[in-house]
Amino acid sequence: MTPRPTVRIVLADDERMVRSALRAILSAEPDLEVVGEAATGAEAVSVVRERRPDVVLMDVRMPEIDGIRATEQILATLSDPPRIVVVTTFENDSYVYDALRAGAAGFLLKRAEADALVQAVRLVSHTDTLLFPAAVRSLAAEHARAYPAPPPWVARLTCRESEVLRLMAQGLTNAEIARRMEVGPATVKSHVAAVLAKTGTRDRTQAVIAAYEAGFMNAR
Amino acid sequence: MTPRPTVRIVLADDERMVRSALRAILSAEPDLEVVGEAATGAEAVSVVRERRPDVVLMDVRMPEIDGIRATEQILATLSDPPRIVVVTTFENDSYVYDALRAGAAGFLLKRAEADALVQAVRLVSHTDTLLFPAAVRSLAAEHARAYPAPPPWVARLTCRESEVLRLMAQGLTNAEIARRMEVGPATVKSHVAAVLAKTGTRDRTQAVIAAYEAGFMNAR
DNA sequence: ATCCGTCTCCCCCTGACGGCGGAGGGGCCC
DNA sequence: GGGCCCCTCCGCCGTCAGGGGGAGACGGAT
Numbered sequence: 479m480t481p482r483p484t485v486r487i488v489l490a491d492d493e494r495m496v497r498s499a500l501r502a503i504l505s506a507e508p509d510l511e512v513v514g515e516a517a518t519g520a521e522a523v524s525v526v527r528e529r530r531p532d533v534v535l536m537d538v539r540m541p542e543i544d545g546i547r548a549t550e551q552i553l554a555t556l557s558d559p560p561r562i563v564v565v566t567t568f569e570n571d572s573y574v575y576d577a578l579r580a581g582a583a584g585f586l587l588k589r590a591e592a593d594a595l596v597q598a599v600r601l602v603s604h605t606d607t608l609l610f611p612a613a614v615r616s617l618a619a620e621h622a623r624a625y626p627a628p629p630p631w632v633a634r635l636t637c638r639e640s641e642v643l644r645l646m647a648q649g650l651t652n653a654e655i656a657r658r659m660e661v662g663p664a665t666v667k668s669h670v671a672a673v674l675a676k677t678g679t680r681d682r683t684q685a686v687i688a689a690y691e692a693g694f695m696n697a698r
Numbered sequence: 699m700t701p702r703p704t705v706r707i708v709l710a711d712d713e714r715m716v717r718s719a720l721r722a723i724l725s726a727e728p729d730l731e732v733v734g735e736a737a738t739g740a741e742a743v744s745v746v747r748e749r750r751p752d753v754v755l756m757d758v759r760m761p762e763i764d765g766i767r768a769t770e771q772i773l774a775t776l777s778d779p780p781r782i783v784v785v786t787t788f789e790n791d792s793y794v795y796d797a798l799r800a801g802a803a804g805f806l807l808k809r810a811e812a813d814a815l816v817q818a819v820r821l822v823s824h825t826d827t828l829l830f831p832a833a834v835r836s837l838a839a840e841h842a843r844a845y846p847a848p849p850p851w852v853a854r855l856t857c858r859e860s861e862v863l864r865l866m867a868q869g870l871t872n873a874e875i876a877r878r879m880e881v882g883p884a885t886v887k888s889h890v891a892a893v894l895a896k897t898g899t900r901d902r903t904q905a906v907i908a909a910y911e912a913g914f915m916n917a918r
Numbered sequence: 919a920t921c922c923g924t925c926t927c928c929c930c931c932t933g934a935c936g937g938c939g940g941a942g943g944g945g946c947c948c
Numbered sequence: 949g950g951g952c953c954c955c956t957c958c959g960c961c962g963t964c965a966g967g968g969g970g971a972g973a974c975g976g977a978t
Binding site: 856857858881882883884885887888889901 | 953954955956957958959964
Binding site for chain 3: 890
């Protein structure tokens with residue numbers, strides 16, 4: 479493998495034990511260097527600001543400012559910010575989503591093996607091309623729920639019927655839909671009736687529900 | 699670092715060029731060994747079945763069966779299946795979501811540097827603790843959209859009003875809600891009126907829309 | 919030339935919905 | 949004791965929504 483430049487690391491965790499354990503693991507590698515430690519979120523922000531590391535291992539639960547907030551602040555205030563890896567104990571923490579949204583580059587479990595930790599730090603230090611599942615799997619499942627396979631009836635709706643359903647699902651009355659579509663109210667009634675028939679619903683409310691459940695409203 | 703066991707790898711990509719490029723990069727590492735290649739999804743499944751690799755680098759677009767399907771089949775049919783890393787060109791491919799859902803252990807961009815590729819393969823070969831964003835960031839954003847901060851009116855709904863709204867959003871009529879809640883129809887009407895007032899909507903359809911938009915229906 | 923699907927519009931009728939105003943009982947807080 | 953909120957119900961009444969019927973026009977397919 480090509481010779482690697484030294485990766486500068488800051489550890490942020492409120493437990494001294496955890497910090498020294500991480501430091502011990504990382505310092506054993508010649509190409510990794512722990513250049514700073516922080517015990518609180520606020521401290522993490524200032525330490526990172528002055529040490530300018532390549533990677534930050536950031537605990538989620540910390541006094542004063544939690545790891546998520548600290549991540550946000552670091553990414554918001556520093557140009558050329560470090561890669562921040564959020565460290566936590568349980569992968570099902572809802573923190574995962576917040577961490578990702580906050581801009582964390584990675585997500586690490588405390589029970590990770592030393593070997594994995596080292597490789598993860600190296601990898602995250604200079605790339606952003608890989609992602610690992612477990613917690614992400616649930617996100618994907620959510621995505622599937624938000625954009626489900628369109629039910630058969632979606633395809634059978636005619637152009638106008640789709641328009642009508644979309645407007646129904648915006649809470650418009652038939653009269654309003656008629657004005658919006660520049661047709662007569664009777665026409666709208668016809669289309670609504672067709673929509674109800676094709677969706678297998680009995681009133682506009684159920685039709686709107688079907689539209690939402692079908693992801694009909696998410697597709698812009 | 700501790701001595702590593704050899705990682706057995708299968709490459710699945712319909713372009714010979716890509717396969718030999720990957721093989722060249724991976725073979726340069728003493729602890730990585732390419733034990734098989736496949737040019738189609740179907741071939742990938744059978745090659746994996748007979749070579750039993752630790753890691754599969756799986757292209758998304760392939761003839762016959764795409765990488766996602768192949769991933770599903772491999773994970774479904776093999777006990778102790780390999781870690782499958784899906785390889786693609788663009789990180790915003792909607793494939794990402796499908797790949798994750800299919801059970802891919804990782805996600806790799808073709809433009810990844812050789813060094814990152816090697817490290818990623820090593821990492822994925824024996825761990826599942828890290829995840830990387832970019833594409834995942836959008837998933838997190840989606841999550842935020844699916845579970846938005848509840849609008850103020852949610853908190854102001856009384857217990858019964860919440861129940862009524864929930865049943866409204868299941869498409870029930872007032873009479874049905876009355877039966878379900880074991881109260882008189884008039885009571886339901888009162889609650890509905892209160893819901894409409896508090897949500898600032900004018901009819902049940904709009905109220906249901908508000909409920910959906912507020913994520914009111916996602917919270918189980 | 920004919921059929922079928924789509925879009926447009928019409929009438930009539932029933933029933934559900936929602937606005938209005940009111941009322942009684944129970945619990946909680948001061 | 950007196951508010952206050954919540955839950956429970958009661959009419960009355962106008963409106964809108966949906967069901968059941970059509971019907972005419974246009975276009976594409978056969």
